[in-house]
Amino acid sequence: MGKKQVPSLVKDERLISRRRAQIVKAAVGLFNEKGYHKATTREVANASGFSIGTLYEYIGSKEDILFLVCDSVYDEVVSKWEKLLDSNLRGLERLRQVIESYFRVVDDLQDEVLVMYQETKSLSGEALRYVLEKEIRIKNVFEKELIHAREEGFLTMDDRQLSLAAHHILVVGQMWTFRRWAVQKEYSVDEYIEYQLRQLIYGFGVNEQAPDKQPVPQKEE
Amino acid sequence: MGKKQVPSLVKDERLISRRRAQIVKAAVGLFNEKGYHKATTREVANASGFSIGTLYEYIGSKEDILFLVCDSVYDEVVSKWEKLLDSNLRGLERLRQVIESYFRVVDDLQDEVLVMYQETKSLSGEALRYVLEKEIRIKNVFEKELIHAREEGFLTMDDRQLSLAAHHILVVGQMWTFRRWAVQKEYSVDEYIEYQLRQLIYGFGVNEQAPDKQPVPQKEE
Amino acid sequence: MGKKQVPSLVKDERLISRRRAQIVKAAVGLFNEKGYHKATTREVANASGFSIGTLYEYIGSKEDILFLVCDSVYDEVVSKWEKLLDSNLRGLERLRQVIESYFRVVDDLQDEVLVMYQETKSLSGEALRYVLEKEIRIKNVFEKELIHAREEGFLTMDDRQLSLAAHHILVVGQMWTFRRWAVQKEYSVDEYIEYQLRQLIYGFGVNEQAPDKQPVPQKEE
Amino acid sequence: MGKKQVPSLVKDERLISRRRAQIVKAAVGLFNEKGYHKATTREVANASGFSIGTLYEYIGSKEDILFLVCDSVYDEVVSKWEKLLDSNLRGLERLRQVIESYFRVVDDLQDEVLVMYQETKSLSGEALRYVLEKEIRIKNVFEKELIHAREEGFLTMDDRQLSLAAHHILVVGQMWTFRRWAVQKEYSVDEYIEYQLRQLIYGFGVNEQAPDKQPVPQKEE
DNA sequence: GATGAATGAGTATTCATTCAT
DNA sequence: AATGAATGAATACTCATTCAT
Numbered sequence: 001m002g003k004k005q006v007p008s009l010v011k012d013e014r015l016i017s018r019r020r021a022q023i024v025k026a027a028v029g030l031f032n033e034k035g036y037h038k039a040t041t042r043e044v045a046n047a048s049g050f051s052i053g054t055l056y057e058y059i060g061s062k063e064d065i066l067f068l069v070c071d072s073v074y075d076e077v078v079s080k081w082e083k084l085l086d087s088n089l090r091g092l093e094r095l096r097q098v099i100e101s102y103f104r105v106v107d108d109l110q111d112e113v114l115v116m117y118q119e120t121k122s123l124s125g126e127a128l129r130y131v132l133e134k135e136i137r138i139k140n141v142f143e144k145e146l147i148h149a150r151e152e153g154f155l156t157m158d159d160r161q162l163s164l165a166a167h168h169i170l171v172v173g174q175m176w177t178f179r180r181w182a183v184q185k186e187y188s189v190d191e192y193i194e195y196q197l198r199q200l201i202y203g204f205g206v207n208e209q210a211p212d213k214q215p216v217p218q219k220e221e
Numbered sequence: 222m223g224k225k226q227v228p229s230l231v232k233d234e235r236l237i238s239r240r241r242a243q244i245v246k247a248a249v250g251l252f253n254e255k256g257y258h259k260a261t262t263r264e265v266a267n268a269s270g271f272s273i274g275t276l277y278e279y280i281g282s283k284e285d286i287l288f289l290v291c292d293s294v295y296d297e298v299v300s301k302w303e304k305l306l307d308s309n310l311r312g313l314e315r316l317r318q319v320i321e322s323y324f325r326v327v328d329d330l331q332d333e334v335l336v337m338y339q340e341t342k343s344l345s346g347e348a349l350r351y352v353l354e355k356e357i358r359i360k361n362v363f364e365k366e367l368i369h370a371r372e373e374g375f376l377t378m379d380d381r382q383l384s385l386a387a388h389h390i391l392v393v394g395q396m397w398t399f400r401r402w403a404v405q406k407e408y409s410v411d412e413y414i415e416y417q418l419r420q421l422i423y424g425f426g427v428n429e430q431a432p433d434k435q436p437v438p439q440k441e442e
Numbered sequence: 443m444g445k446k447q448v449p450s451l452v453k454d455e456r457l458i459s460r461r462r463a464q465i466v467k468a469a470v471g472l473f474n475e476k477g478y479h480k481a482t483t484r485e486v487a488n489a490s491g492f493s494i495g496t497l498y499e500y501i502g503s504k505e506d507i508l509f510l511v512c513d514s515v516y517d518e519v520v521s522k523w524e525k526l527l528d529s530n531l532r533g534l535e536r537l538r539q540v541i542e543s544y545f546r547v548v549d550d551l552q553d554e555v556l557v558m559y560q561e562t563k564s565l566s567g568e569a570l571r572y573v574l575e576k577e578i579r580i581k582n583v584f585e586k587e588l589i590h591a592r593e594e595g596f597l598t599m600d601d602r603q604l605s606l607a608a609h610h611i612l613v614v615g616q617m618w619t620f621r622r623w624a625v626q627k628e629y630s631v632d633e634y635i636e637y638q639l640r641q642l643i644y645g646f647g648v649n650e651q652a653p654d655k656q657p658v659p660q661k662e663e
Numbered sequence: 664m665g666k667k668q669v670p671s672l673v674k675d676e677r678l679i680s681r682r683r684a685q686i687v688k689a690a691v692g693l694f695n696e697k698g699y700h701k702a703t704t705r706e707v708a709n710a711s712g713f714s715i716g717t718l719y720e721y722i723g724s725k726e727d728i729l730f731l732v733c734d735s736v737y738d739e740v741v742s743k744w745e746k747l748l749d750s751n752l753r754g755l756e757r758l759r760q761v762i763e764s765y766f767r768v769v770d771d772l773q774d775e776v777l778v779m780y781q782e783t784k785s786l787s788g789e790a791l792r793y794v795l796e797k798e799i800r801i802k803n804v805f806e807k808e809l810i811h812a813r814e815e816g817f818l819t820m821d822d823r824q825l826s827l828a829a830h831h832i833l834v835v836g837q838m839w840t841f842r843r844w845a846v847q848k849e850y851s852v853d854e855y856i857e858y859q860l861r862q863l864i865y866g867f868g869v870n871e872q873a874p875d876k877q878p879v880p881q882k883e884e
Numbered sequence: 885g886a887t888g889a890a891t892g893a894g895t896a897t898t899c900a901t902t903c904a905t
Numbered sequence: 906a907a908t909g910a911a912t913g914a915a916t917a918c919t920c921a922t923t924c925a926t
Contacts, residue, residue: 041916132402156428167404503922
């Protein structure tokens with residue numbers, strides 16, 4: 001809610017938006033390449049196309065850059081996501097689509113999501129709280145969808161499992177970025193989405209009464 | 222394989238081990254608290270109980286500290302994990318137990334795993350490759366177990382889905398640490414394990430032919 | 443004499459005067475509060491009621507602001523002082539009044555005098571010389587009065603002591619400002635003036651042949 | 664009282680003292696030449712004979728340098744002063760000697776006193792209070808002497824005038840430095856001391872019932 | 885004449901690393 | 906082996922000044 005205002009010495013709001021977009025774009029590239037801490041403000045300024053002095057006309061501190069990145073990435077994720085969503089699907093199909101769309105957006109904004117994901121912890125105080133709250137808001141979207149699906153009779157989770165499942169979906173999405181060193185070498189996005197959707201929905205595909213034998217063990221407590 | 226030798230000016234191997242254990246312990250605490258970049262070598266030295274000069278008798282650079290941490294955390298994880306595993310369980314129960322044990326170790330070594338998880342990216346070159354390889358080795362354990370379960374007829378995944386599922390399990394374990402700000406507020410370890418195991422094995426608990434009844438309400442506001 | 447011209451891009455002399463008066467007023471406040479070096483030109487511009495760009499239409503450099511302040515403060519001091527002086531007093535009374543009036547002006551323009559006093563040293567070259575010359579001019583006023591009093595037979599100083607005494611009077615006036623942290627806590631202006639006038643005129647009020655005894659010790663060294 | 668501890672990363676107290684003496688000496692020179700604000704920490708380090716990194720092993724911030732200067736200058740003033748004082752003089756002679764000694768110390772430590780005098784205002788908070796308190800302690804020495812002289816019957820001031828007179832003496836001493844641009848061109852220290860002592864003790868040398876006669880005193884010197 | 889965005893040289897401070905003792 | 910003083914490259918941030926609009 002607090003929106004953690006980033007201070008600027010410039011008055012023209014339009015200009016602020018434009019410059020900050022430049023900053024975010026440059027910062028995402030740099031932070032991806034070398035990480036937040038190793039990237040210097042000067043490098044961000046140069047990559048943004050202006051001088052260090054100008055950079056500081058639009059931010060108050062280096063941390064503000066990181067905040068701008070996180071803030072704008074969330075907004076972009078949500079905005080792109082929503083564009084993929086306007087459908088009239090129902091039931092399981094609808095749930096599938098919500099998740100798949102999210103995965104596709106994450107793939108699309110890969111660098112952005114990865115940076116946000118890995119560097120959020122370097123934010124402090126208010127900024128951190130603000131960003132985490134945004135994360136929760138995304139989680140809530142999934143939670144709502146799951147609840148919806150349950151109301152329609154497709155799912156059987158209780159409330160608490162359902163909340164955790166929402167977190168889970170989010171993480172599976174982000175995993176596409178933070179484990180890309182392994183996962184993206186083995187799978188295309190389409191495959192990833194297909195497999196992970198199946199995993200999420202059906203689990204390991206367990207066949208409880210396995211072949212012949214296997215006397216189902218009495219359930220654990 | 223390369224084992225990325227960390228240089229030391231000291232001869233006595235026993236001493237090296239002891240000192241490095243001190244360093245790792247101190248570093249885990251500090252890196253957790255302030256992150257790898259914000260923690261200084263001086264602080265690590267102090268927290269380790271010796272001087273900055275002595276610290277550099279046992280490492281070659283700051284990055285070596287991070288490497289030692291990651292390296293030793295993996296070893297510790299594996300070692301603790303193995304201790305929980307010596308059982309004669311079979312089939313699904315065995316799979317369950319392998320996963321549950323891993324989750325419990327992660328919970329036990331929470332700070333360590335979190336640091337390793339969040340700061341690995343700051344390693345470079347050889348050290349990074351070495352650590353990632355260790356990660357892969359853990360993934361392979363799960364993969365092997367899944368294959369085993371499939372051989373016993375409990376699972377129906379194909380090879381590629383199975384490999385991804387192994388990654389997935391790993392991430393679900395780590396998720397307990399890197400999302401602790403949200404997850405650990407809502408769930409105990411036991412609950413987390415219970416819910417996530419169910420999720421991994423059965424997925425959302427889908428009831429494909431839901432309706433018959435279930436006259437999809439036309440609302441959708 | 444050089445009057446150290448401060449450059450302006452603006453033609454209208456009337457406007458220049460008005461703007462510079464604004465600048466001086468704002469600057470006195472700021473320099474008092476934070477000192478010349480810590481006050482920024484931006485702050486001066488804002489406090490003056492216009493933009494940084496406009497500020498530089500009326501000055502050539504930050505130092506010019508300080509010069510304008512010093513210059514105008516001297517003029518103001520002299521002008522206010524003269525207004526208090528048009529009397530027909532003679533002799534000691536006249537001297538008293540000249541000094542008292544000066545003290546009162548200093549009290550009146552306290553902030554201004556203090557700034558001028560403490561920051562003059564930051565002026566360079568021509569500007570510094572010009573300001574010091576103005577200071578000398580004030581000193582000369584006292585010197586002339588002392589000479590006058592001597593001619594009338596009230597004083598017995600020789601020329602060189604007299605010149606120093608003129609400096610002395612000036613400093614006692616300024617002391618009211620630069621030691622205000624101590625002096626203004628203990629005395630009202632009126633008391634200060636009374637005590638210091640007495641001190642200047644009669645000294646410590648010495649009674650050379652002290653009580654009875656006191657066999658003045660043979661001089662040392 | 665608080666002694667406002669300046670932090671140091673170095674443990675050897677002896678070394679700290681030696682290094683800080685170097686720093687103070689270098690700083691006095693630089694601050695005199697260009698002022699506290701225009702002198703850079705790097706220049707201070709170089710002039711001290713070591714690197715910028717080493718400088719910061721002995722101070723916490725630039726302001727600490729100024730504080731060290733002020734602090735040590737006061738101590739040095741007092742120490743040198745006391746060395747000149749151990750005499751058995753009485754009465755007026757004693758008072759004269761106390762003042763004269765102070766003036767000579769100020770002359771001796773001219774640069775130091777001037778810096779302290781002009782830059783004290785740049786100190787903040789605790790440091791400022793501490794330095795001003797030291798100033799007051801010097802004033803108290805004069806006050807005590809004046810009281811003593813009054814008790815012996817040489818002076819006739821009341822308490823409050825006496826307190827002000829003590830301030831006055833201090834300022835007359837410092838005036839030798841902060842008005843050296845004018846005063847030291849006209850007078851030698853000896854002359855300055857002679858004239859100012861006479862001024863302080865006897866004032867302007869007023870002859871209240873002046874006119875008619877005018878027995879101009881045979882010139883002195 | 886007024887504005888304010890852009891500039892970049894300059895500055896205090898930090899911190900990994902070395903090396904003489 | 907241990908110590909800790911010394912180093913200086915690196916870096917975030919400031920601010921006087923310019924100039925196109």
